[in-house]
Amino acid sequence: GAGVSQTPSNKVTEKGKYVELRCDPISGHTALYWYRQSLGQGPEFLIYFQGTGAADDSGLPNDRFFAVRPEGSVSTLKIQRTERGDSAVYLCASSLIGLAGDEQYFGPGTRLTVT
Amino acid sequence: KQEVTQIPAALSVPEGENLVLNCSFTDSAIYNLQWFRQDPGKGLTSLLLIQSSQREQTSGRLNASLDKSSGRSTLYIAASQPGDSATYLCAVRDNAGNMLTFGGGTRLMVKP
Numbered sequence: 723g724a725g726v727s728q729t730p731s732n733k734v735t736e737k738g739k740y741v742e743l744r745c746d747p748i749s750g751h752t753a754l755y756w757y758r759q760s761l762g763q764g765p766e767f768l769i770y771f772q773g774t775g776a777a778d779d780s781g782l783p784n785d786r787f788f789a790v791r792p793e794g795s796v797s798t799l800k801i802q803r804t805e806r807g808d809s810a811v812y813l814c815a816s817s818l819i820g821l822a823g824d825e826q827y828f829g830p831g832t833r834l835t836v837t
Numbered sequence: 838k839q840e841v842t843q844i845p846a847a848l849s850v851p852e853g854e855n856l857v858l859n860c861s862f863t864d865s866a867i868y869n870l871q872w873f874r875q876d877p878g879k880g881l882t883s884l885l886l887i888q889s890s891q892r893e894q895t896s897g898r899l900n901a902s903l904d905k906s907s908g909r910s911t912l913y914i915a916a917s918q919p920g921d922s923a924t925y926l927c928a929v930r931d932n933a934g935n936m937l938t939f940g941g942g943t944r945l946m947v948k949p
Contacts (some may be wrong), residue, residue, distance in 0.1 A: 726880075756937065762928040764841070764926050764939030765881075778934060813880060820935055825871075 724748065726829035728814050734835045735804055743799040743832045745814030751827075754797050754819025756789055757813040760833070765813055771797060772820045804836045841849045843940035846906055850917055851948050858912040858943045860927030864879065865905050872901050873913050873926040881926065885912070917947045 723738055727746045731782055735741050747754050757765035762780075765779040771791045779789075791797040811831040817824040840863045850856055861868070869888045873881040885894045885901040887910070891900040897939060900913040924944045928937040 747926065753935065762941070764928070764941050767936035767938070770935050778936065825883065825886055826937060827883070830880040
């Protein structure tokens with residue numbers, strides 16, 4: 723079956739601009755996660771959704787970052803007033819029910835470059 | 838706060854060697870530990886998931902062990918092949934939350 727998909731695969735934007743990154747989870751998965759991976763490092767947690775609500779947003783670095791999942795499926799990560807330090811690969815993952823034993827399946831990521 | 842460390846950061850070996858990648862974590866109250874593979878410019882592929890009650894998991898030429906009390910896991914790759922060249926990431930899931938905490942990865946190069 724189809725895995726987690728993310729669009730766009732690459733995004734180049736100018737400093738100060740607004741960007742939206744999209745994640746389509748595996749069909750039927752209720753839990754969705756966003757991570758950010760800087761060059762040469764492991765991914766870092768940003769936010770976790772259970773259904774439509776953000777169950778844990780403790781990893782969002784500041785209030786320029788926001789994410790939504792209005793219908794409990796597709797999620798959009800929104801970044802306002804982008805900065806060069808936001809350049810990274812943004813990874814999305816989904817899992818079936820979001821319990822601790824649940825395996826997370828990752829998408830290919832969106833590579834964001836802020837110039 | 839959970840911290841995950843992977844050693845070595847990079848490794849280059851000739852084809853056919855058996856090798857061990859190391860992962861350590863600071864908080865032993867984990868639910869499970871997962872090893873991933875990441876190819877350049879790609880997402881993460883799950884290799885092995887070890888629940889906290891388990892000691893090891895095996896898949897083909899891969900074997901992962903977990904010693905929760907000492908905060909360590911190893912990934913053993915037997916008879917390495919050039920196709921094994923990738924970055925290997927270790928991640929733990931704490932009892933307290935649903936997110937994964939990742940190590941910095943080990944970049945493996947297997948030379949023909």
